[in-house]
Amino acid sequence: MAKDNKKLVEAITSMDVDFAQWYTDVVKKAELIDYSAVKGCMIIRPAGYAIWENIQKELDRRFKETGVENVYMPLFIPESLLEKEKDHVEGFAPEVAWVTYGGLNPLPERLCVRPTSETLFCDFYKNIIHSYRDLPKVYNQWCSVVRWEKETRPFLRSREFLWQEGHTAHATAEEAEQRTIQMLNLYADFCEEVLAMPVIRGRKTEKEKFAGAEATYTIEALMHDGKALQSGTSHNFGDGFAKAFGVQYTDKDNKLQYVHQTSWGMTTRLIGAIIMVHGDDSGLVLPPRIAPVQAMVIPIQQYKDGVMDAAKSVCERLGKVCRAKLDDSDKSPGWKFSEQEMRGIPVRIELGPKDIEAGKCVVVRRDTREKIEVALEDLEQKIPEILETIQKEMFERAKAHRDAHIWDAHNYEELKDIAANKPGFIRGMWCEDQACEDKIKEELAVTSRCIPFHDQEQISGTCVCCGRPAHKLVYWGKAY
Amino acid sequence: MAKDNKKLVEAITSMDVDFAQWYTDVVKKAELIDYSAVKGCMIIRPAGYAIWENIQKELDRRFKETGVENVYMPLFIPESLLEKEKDHVEGFAPEVAWVTYGGLNPLPERLCVRPTSETLFCDFYKNIIHSYRDLPKVYNQWCSVVRWEKETRPFLRSREFLWQEGHTAHATAEEAEQRTIQMLNLYADFCEEVLAMPVIRGRKTEKEKFAGAEATYTIEALMHDGKALQSGTSHNFGDGFAKAFGVQYTDKDNKLQYVHQTSWGMTTRLIGAIIMVHGDDSGLVLPPRIAPVQAMVIPIQQYKDGVMDAAKSVCERLGKVCRAKLDDSDKSPGWKFSEQEMRGIPVRIELGPKDIEAGKCVVVRRDTREKIEVALEDLEQKIPEILETIQKEMFERAKAHRDAHIWDAHNYEELKDIAANKPGFIRGMWCEDQACEDKIKEELAVTSRCIPFHDQEQISGTCVCCGRPAHKLVYWGKAY
Numbered sequence: 001m002a003k004d005n006k007k008l009v010e011a012i013t014s015m016d017v018d019f020a021q022w023y024t025d026v027v028k029k030a031e032l033i034d035y036s037a038v039k040g041c042m043i044i045r046p047a048g049y050a051i052w053e054n055i056q057k058e059l060d061r062r063f064k065e066t067g068v069e070n071v072y073m074p075l076f077i078p079e080s081l082l083e084k085e086k087d088h089v090e091g092f093a094p095e096v097a098w099v100t101y102g103g104l105n106p107l108p109e110r111l112c113v114r115p116t117s118e119t120l121f122c123d124f125y126k127n128i129i130h131s132y133r134d135l136p137k138v139y140n141q142w143c144s145v146v147r148w149e150k151e152t153r154p155f156l157r158s159r160e161f162l163w164q165e166g167h168t169a170h171a172t173a174e175e176a177e178q179r180t181i182q183m184l185n186l187y188a189d190f191c192e193e194v195l196a197m198p199v200i201r202g203r204k205t206e207k208e209k210f211a212g213a214e215a216t217y218t219i220e221a222l223m224h225d226g227k228a229l230q231s232g233t234s235h236n237f238g239d240g241f242a243k244a245f246g247v248q249y250t251d252k253d254n255k256l257q258y259v260h261q262t263s264w265g266m267t268t269r270l271i272g273a274i275i276m277v278h279g280d281d282s283g284l285v286l287p288p289r290i291a292p293v294q295a296m297v298i299p300i301q302q303y304k305d306g307v308m309d310a311a312k313s314v315c316e317r318l319g320k321v322c323r324a325k326l327d328d329s330d331k332s333p334g335w336k337f338s339e340q341e342m343r344g345i346p347v348r349i350e351l352g353p354k355d356i357e358a359g360k361c362v363v364v365r366r367d368t369r370e371k372i373e374v375a376l377e378d379l380e381q382k383i384p385e386i387l388e389t390i391q392k393e394m395f396e397r398a399k400a401h402r403d404a405h406i407w408d409a410h411n412y413e414e415l416k417d418i419a420a421n422k423p424g425f426i427r428g429m430w431c432e433d434q435a436c437e438d439k440i441k442e443e444l445a446v447t448s449r450c451i452p453f454h455d456q457e458q459i460s461g462t463c464v465c466c467g468r469p470a471h472k473l474v475y476w477g478k479a480y
Numbered sequence: 481m482a483k484d485n486k487k488l489v490e491a492i493t494s495m496d497v498d499f500a501q502w503y504t505d506v507v508k509k510a511e512l513i514d515y516s517a518v519k520g521c522m523i524i525r526p527a528g529y530a531i532w533e534n535i536q537k538e539l540d541r542r543f544k545e546t547g548v549e550n551v552y553m554p555l556f557i558p559e560s561l562l563e564k565e566k567d568h569v570e571g572f573a574p575e576v577a578w579v580t581y582g583g584l585n586p587l588p589e590r591l592c593v594r595p596t597s598e599t600l601f602c603d604f605y606k607n608i609i610h611s612y613r614d615l616p617k618v619y620n621q622w623c624s625v626v627r628w629e630k631e632t633r634p635f636l637r638s639r640e641f642l643w644q645e646g647h648t649a650h651a652t653a654e655e656a657e658q659r660t661i662q663m664l665n666l667y668a669d670f671c672e673e674v675l676a677m678p679v680i681r682g683r684k685t686e687k688e689k690f691a692g693a694e695a696t697y698t699i700e701a702l703m704h705d706g707k708a709l710q711s712g713t714s715h716n717f718g719d720g721f722a723k724a725f726g727v728q729y730t731d732k733d734n735k736l737q738y739v740h741q742t743s744w745g746m747t748t749r750l751i752g753a754i755i756m757v758h759g760d761d762s763g764l765v766l767p768p769r770i771a772p773v774q775a776m777v778i779p780i781q782q783y784k785d786g787v788m789d790a791a792k793s794v795c796e797r798l799g800k801v802c803r804a805k806l807d808d809s810d811k812s813p814g815w816k817f818s819e820q821e822m823r824g825i826p827v828r829i830e831l832g833p834k835d836i837e838a839g840k841c842v843v844v845r846r847d848t849r850e851k852i853e854v855a856l857e858d859l860e861q862k863i864p865e866i867l868e869t870i871q872k873e874m875f876e877r878a879k880a881h882r883d884a885h886i887w888d889a890h891n892y893e894e895l896k897d898i899a900a901n902k903p904g905f906i907r908g909m910w911c912e913d914q915a916c917e918d919k920i921k922e923e924l925a926v927t928s929r930c931i932p933f934h935d936q937e938q939i940s941g942t943c944v945c946c947g948r949p950a951h952k953l954v955y956w957g958k959a960y
Contacts, residue, residue, distance in 0.1 A: 037561050037603050038591060041554035046619070049550050070529050074521035075555075075593070075624055075640050076577075081517050094583050097556075099593065101578035102628035102639075111518060113555070113579065113593070123517050139526070144555055144623070148582035159582075160555050 050292035091211020155272035176260035202450030226423020284344030300352030428464030436465035530772035571691020635752035656740035682930030706903020764824030780832030908944030916945035
């Protein structure tokens with residue numbers, strides 16, 4: 001058993017030794033992804049895709065409760081359409097993939113593979129929105145997008161990734177702003193309630209906002225290594241795109257008005273976040289609410305009479321109250337334990353001849369390794385309780401870790417010191433001059449993550465960079 | 481009311497006058513699709529996408545019951561990978577879209593946008609399959625694919641379409657054949673049970689089989705106009721791809737063996753099939769099991785006291801037993817009726833002041849226009865019953881129509897006459913010489929649809945084309 005264990009675990013670098021390597025090891029060994037024949041594009045394997053399916057299911061349910069309708073837009077955008085909004089094309093043109101041939105013939109106009117679909121939605125909305133009666137439009141699509149990144153990492157930054165992109169059109173600026181914030185809050189609640197991942201909600205600076213947006217809102221999470229991860233964004237476009245594309249409607253007074261638009265997205269990057277917030281040196285640790293398998297039943301001495309039958313019966317009973325699976329392969333129990341741990345399955349249920357005789361089993365929590373004896377007759381009641389406890393405690397631990405890694409910087413010296421020595425978020429006042437943001441980024445490799453909504457404390461009266469008067473608290477950090 | 485009705489309906493061409501135009505009118509007026517800025521690519525609107533979501537949900541559930549696991553493979557295939565299997569590349573290369581630039585830089589190797597993913601799966605399987613313990617692999621993905629078609633029609637043939645593609649690898653030829661047939665039967669059952677669409681199961685001829693396959697099985701449905709629609713296919717590749725890509729495993733005797741592979745797919749084309757099998761001159765008619773909204777509650781004299789409240793209460797109660805919706809817009813009832821009919825919602829529930837007083841409502845079936853008085857207290861029981869009746873009768877009607885359009889041809893004269901004058905399937909014996917198939921296609925625009933599994937009757941002893949001895953019964957037809 002010890003030998004088995006070693007074999008699988010040996011392959012993982014410790015996160016304290018090399019966090020980046022640890023991450024790469026986990027995504028491979030937990031069989032979440034494989035590399036593909038196309039550089040920078042990944043294969044999402046069953047264990048990884050099942051997590052995405054659970055994310056989709058839960059997010060989609062929450063979307064639909066707010067009136068979102070799903071659509072599917074084309075994969076391609078003609079170059080002339082991409083170019084209609086100036087800031088937008090400047091932001092995206094350098095990193096798109098271009099289709100130039102259809103079959104054996106060169107295309108009359110290049111098509112880019114969508115990096116995001118604002119331009120397509122605008123062109124569509126222009127055709128279907130005529131009157132105030134046609135508003136609002138609250139559409140979303142689940143699809144893949146392509147951005148030709150130079151440096152790639154599985155889930156975090158790949159040339160193709162899966163996401164959802166919501167695109168809405170409203171009669172008024174107020175309604176658009178409300179929807180932008182509503183979706184950001186939906187994202188934040190989802191991350192905290194389902195992924196057990198605390199996030200900071202705030203607004204991006206002008207420098208960091210989305211190409212073409214009036215305002216970009218973001219949720220920022222802290223990874224185990226102290227780096228920030230932008231986990232979801234929601235953009236208010238005002239009527240900028242509407243003017244560029246001519247998306248107008250007739251209001252109740254029969255006057256032509258431009259619509260106000262928003263867009264918002266979350267991606268497979270969330271799987272990277274789950275790994276880096278909750279994982280440990282034995283591999284993945286999945287929050288129960290998102291885990292494809294929540295309880296793995298592992299028989300001990302499975303060739304003894306009655307053991308496999310008892311394990312099957314336990315798995316069947318559990319299947320009614322959670323997502324349970326039986327490992328009935330011919331591997332050793334120790335090997336099965338290591339695999340369950342590597343894959344981050346929230347609990348395993350060990351069941352051997354002596355347990356069966358005593359009418360109990362041993363439940364081992366993946367997150368704390370705590371062993372809990374549970375009477376077999378109590379299984380249906382206890383396992384869901386244990387899963388809920390794990391979910392709650394995983395959030396609390398992640399929050400405690402995050403809160404223990406937020407540092408205040410009152411001047412440039414402090415900022416420099418923290419940036420060099422203390423991984424985590426840095427709170428620092430900002431004068432709102434982009435020059436300071438640029439300098440901090442260039443000299444300290446630290447970017448403004450957001451201007452938070454909820455703790456706009458005046459920790460000092462002066463900019464952390466230039467010392468001039470400052471009224472905005474900003475969260476700074478190194479980021480993925 | 482009559483005037484309203486006319487307005488919406490006027491816009492549709494009658495199916496007897498011009499079936500192709502009727503089809504185009506329905507997909508547009510029922511708001512299933514819109515045309516996009518990219519020629520040949522469509523926008524799937526909420527009413528269309530919701531049908532696809534229901535297809536996905538039900539198919540995916542059935543897949544998973546047979547052990548299918550979902551994955552996601554890259555959108556792009558390097559040219560050198562596409563070229564590894566000779567027949568396959570010959571079949572697909574002329575109709576793929578090529579990416580030649582990533583950002584501002586030309587790519588070192590062209591990438592095609594996947595037209596299908598056999599080659600990617602082979603390359604993946606080569607990396608993850610080593611021993612007999614790694615088999616079988618039964619993977620599937622839901623995605624979009626691109627084929628640069630010259631002539632396009634919404635859902636039926638578009639340059640991009642949505643589908644699922646299953647790709648499996650097995651230790652033995654027998655197991656691969658079993659899986660191929662299993663999935664074809666799953667498709668057929670789905671079409672008949674859920675889409676109320678009868679299908680003929682059979683094998684494609686050598687000429688019509690998939691590029692690179694040893695055998696292609698198909699389900700063929702008959703559209704209202706008498707043309708056939710290939711509705712799902714399942715391919716057995718034998719070990720051809722495995723040999724081209726070197727996908728091998730070590731068997732129990734420690735010998736290297738090639739795997740045996742299959743693939744199978746269904747597409748958004750099914751939405752076209754639903755339209756053309758069930759639709760009528762008032763628009764779409766959706767089978768209840770696939771309808772996003774099954775019952776539309778329409779208040780009559782909705783501004784009278786109590787009417788809207790009663791309608792809301794009816795809708796809420798129905799929401800517990802079916803997918804119900806209330807049309808509380810300020811349109812007239814007649815307009816609402818026309819919309820409900822155009823969108824193919826299986827039943828509408830008319831509820832006015834007199835109905836409320838009498839404790840009843842009027843249920844109108846979309847398929848037969850039959851009006852059924854239902855006591856309000858019986859709603860939860862009656863509506864699901866009516867929906868089941870509709871589902872059953874829609875299948876029976878489609879089957880009766882299909883069976884009334886199957887003609888037997890015993891020689892070339894008969895074949896020619898039927899092809900020219902009688903829309904439908906033609907049963908005719910075939911000598912298995914491709915020259916006959918070619919001649920029939922060229923002269924009569926009729927193709928072999930399949931060699932059916934289930935009614936291999938010897939309707940004559942000689943080939944319908946050349947008169948030589950023949951033992952195979954073939955279904956022939958004009959096809960989409």
